[in-house]
């Protein structure tokens with residue numbers, strides 16, 4: 001395969017050109033998921049008007065798209081990093 005026919009990617013951090021097959025980059029897949037723990041419900045919560053709370057939440061989400069709602073629950077990202085950027089990032093991914 002000629003080099004020109006290969007897919008050229010760019011490093012997500014520094015913009016360096018990455019060429020598949022040359023072993024000069026990493027694919028990083030990120031899955032971010034909202035806290036799945038059910039909320040703690042107190043006695044006081046049980047005394048409140050549940051239907052009013054449901055109405056409040058429905059009003060809050062009615063103008064949001066399906067994509068916006070899904071993104072509140074989880075996001076899945078794939079990024080490409082050149083080897084030097086990957087080595088820096090993997091040591092401190094939350095930095």
Ligand SMILES: [Zn+2]
Nearest residue numbers: 011014082085
């Ligand atoms: Zn880079």
